Amino acid sequence: MNSTIAGISYRAVIGRRRIWLLVLLPAALLGLAVLLRLVGSADERSAVVLMQTFAIGTMLPLVGLIVGTGVIGPEVDDGTIVHLLAKPISRPVIAQTKFLVAASLLAAFAAVPTFLASYLLVGTESGVATGFGLGALAGGIAYAAVFLLLGVLTKHAVAVGIVYALVWEGLVGSLVPGARQFSIQQWAKSIADQISTSAFLETDVALSFAVPALIVVTVGTVVWAGQRLRSFSLTGDE
Amino acid sequence: MTATPAPGPTGVIHDIGYRHYDGPLLGRRQAFGALTGYSLRGVFGLGRPARAKIMPFMLAVIMLMPAALGIAIMALAKETFVGYTGYAVQMQVVLAIFVAAQSPYLVAPDLRFRVLPLYLSRPVTVRDYVGAKLAALITAMFLLLAIPLTVMYAGELLIDLPGAPRTSDYLASVTTALIHAVVLACIGLAIASFTPRRGLGVAAVIAFFLLTAATSTVVAAVLYELGSAGAGWALLINPFHMVDAVQVWLFGTPSSFADIPYPDGIGGPAAALGVIALIALSLAALTARYRKAASA
Numbered sequence: 194m195n196s197t198i199a200g201i202s203y204r205a206v207i208g209r210r211r212i213w214l215l216v217l218l219p220a221a222l223l224g225l226a227v228l229l230r231l232v233g234s235a236d237e238r239s240a241v242v243l244m245q246t247f248a249i250g251t252m253l254p255l256v257g258l259i260v261g262t263g264v265i266g267p268e269v270d271d272g273t274i275v276h277l278l279a280k281p282i283s284r285p286v287i288a289q290t291k292f293l294v295a296a297s298l299l300a301a302f303a304a305v306p307t308f309l310a311s312y313l314l315v316g317t318e319s320g321v322a323t324g325f326g327l328g329a330l331a332g333g334i335a336y337a338a339v340f341l342l343l344g345v346l347t348k349h350a351v352a353v354g355i356v357y358a359l360v361w362e363g364l365v366g367s368l369v370p371g372a373r374q375f376s377i378q379q380w381a382k383s384i385a386d387q388i389s390t391s392a393f394l395e396t397d398v399a400l401s402f403a404v405p406a407l408i409v410v411t412v413g414t415v416v417w418a419g420q421r422l423r424s425f426s427l428t429g430d431e
Numbered sequence: 432m433t434a435t436p437a438p439g440p441t442g443v444i445h446d447i448g449y450r451h452y453d454g455p456l457l458g459r460r461q462a463f464g465a466l467t468g469y470s471l472r473g474v475f476g477l478g479r480p481a482r483a484k485i486m487p488f489m490l491a492v493i494m495l496m497p498a499a500l501g502i503a504i505m506a507l508a509k510e511t512f513v514g515y516t517g518y519a520v521q522m523q524v525v526l527a528i529f530v531a532a533q534s535p536y537l538v539a540p541d542l543r544f545r546v547l548p549l550y551l552s553r554p555v556t557v558r559d560y561v562g563a564k565l566a567a568l569i570t571a572m573f574l575l576l577a578i579p580l581t582v583m584y585a586g587e588l589l590i591d592l593p594g595a596p597r598t599s600d601y602l603a604s605v606t607t608a609l610i611h612a613v614v615l616a617c618i619g620l621a622i623a624s625f626t627p628r629r630g631l632g633v634a635a636v637i638a639f640f641l642l643t644a645a646t647s648t649v650v651a652a653v654l655y656e657l658g659s660a661g662a663g664w665a666l667l668i669n670p671f672h673m674v675d676a677v678q679v680w681l682f683g684t685p686s687s688f689a690d691i692p693y694p695d696g697i698g699g700p701a702a703a704l705g706v707i708a709l710i711a712l713s714l715a716a717l718t719a720r721y722r723k724a725a726s727a
Contacts, residue, residue: 210626214635221642225649234653243649251645259634266630351633352486352532359524359637360493 219306261340285419299333324389332381470567502586517687534619535632
């Protein structure tokens with residue numbers, strides 16, 4: 194953890210136009226929650242639907258993508274990453290710092306709004322709010338690590354990340370049940386299901402698989418990103 | 432500094448032997464055509480590194496898969512399985528990813544490296560530049576959608592199923608494909624042009640499509656549950672459904688979303704107005720953005 198790098202990374206994500214997108218997504222979620230309350234369907238069922246399709250299914254991967262690639266992508270794009278890499282700071286530490294920054298932003302812009310939105314709808318009923326809040330937190334941490342690695346690996350990180358989140362987790366996951374085992378979204382849902390006692394929430398992935406998978410993926414990708422930064426070569430833009 | 436008399440004339444332009452261009456200058460229309468062609472090739476990664484070709488061609492292949500499946504089922508089981516009119520709505524995720532991944536490529540590098548003045552030093556105007564980029568993306572989106580439809584129709588004609596071929600469905604879907612292409616390209620380019628960073632552009636465009644899709648699904652499902660007539664209207668928040676509703680209105684095709692019907696009566700014209708408003712809004716945003724970019 195290096196506070197200077199953390200400061201630079203926070204500024205890179207929050208200080209530019211990126212912040213509008215980051216605010217818009219949670220705002221849409223909270224807006225929908227308010228709307229559901231206003232039309233009088235703030236029950237547990239609609240809360241679970243909103244959380245599953247919107248919070249975990251749409252907002253979490255998108256915020257993860259924007260934050261995870263945002264902490265490193267612009268620096269790689271501009272080539273300013275070489276100034277950072279030229280400093281006597283261990284490359285794995287750079288990767289770990291950027292991961293922590295991304296994870297903390299995901300907690301603020303994805304996990305907290307998820308909790309607030311479901312609390313707005315059902316309060317503390319059957320632990321839906323806590324469940325989805327913690328699920329979003331765990332999923333967000335994993336997304337931060339995976340998309341950070343993508344940002345180090347490729348210049349087309351955002352496009353590749355979208356294909357993973359939408360095509361693999363969305364399309365393939367809805368058609369092939371086996372693919373759901375390898376989906377961060379599903380792991381986040383498993384955690385939500387474990388904490389919540391809601392009958393409307395069903396998951397396909399056992400918690401005994403989801404939790405180790407989340408840990409392995411998070412730790413593995415952060416270590417990989419650090420190793421990858423050690424032999425990083427800046428290629429020219431097309 | 433001591434004044435030394437300048438020896439001989441200064442500021443001579445030496446002819447150092449570069450070859451002059453004496454041929455015809457083709458002018459504005461050809462420049463527009465060249466920029467459109469170049470941009471269209473670039474959307475599919477042609478003339479760019481191999482890495483840039485992976486994404487568009489992979490998505491194009493995915494777009495063809497249902498058509499291939501439809502032909503296979505027509506050939507083997509002798510029945511129609513994949514419809515024409517719902518193709519775009521079924522494949523909306525792929526279309527959204529394509530427009531999100533490729534529209535920033537068209538606008539972001541030129542903004543980022545500030546080469547717009549170089550274009551404008553030619554006979555090309557700002558309107559030509561934006562028009563060429565739009566034309567390229569519209570063509571690309573239309574090809575992406577119309578080729579699978581046409582392939583499937585050709586397959587249907589060749590297999591020669593009992594009964595008439597679904598020609599009217601095919602024609603309706605190709606016409607709607609053009610509307611889809613215009614709407615998607617306008618929205619994608621308008622959003623992407625607001626940031627010179629490609630990654631952020633990709634994220635912003637996909638965020639728009641995902642947000643509208645998820646919002647429309649959630650609101651429609653909840654309103655439908657309550658038995659409210661607003662459910663059909665909520666579907667129209669999603670641009671894909673909005674265009675589909677226009678198709679239903681214009682051609683009388685079945686809705687591509689089986690669970691909840693679109694609003695009938697005034698719903699069709701309203702959806703058409705919505706489509707026109709969406710296009711106009713995007714064009715206004717693009718014009719405003721490039722008026723600023725050209726003067727910067």
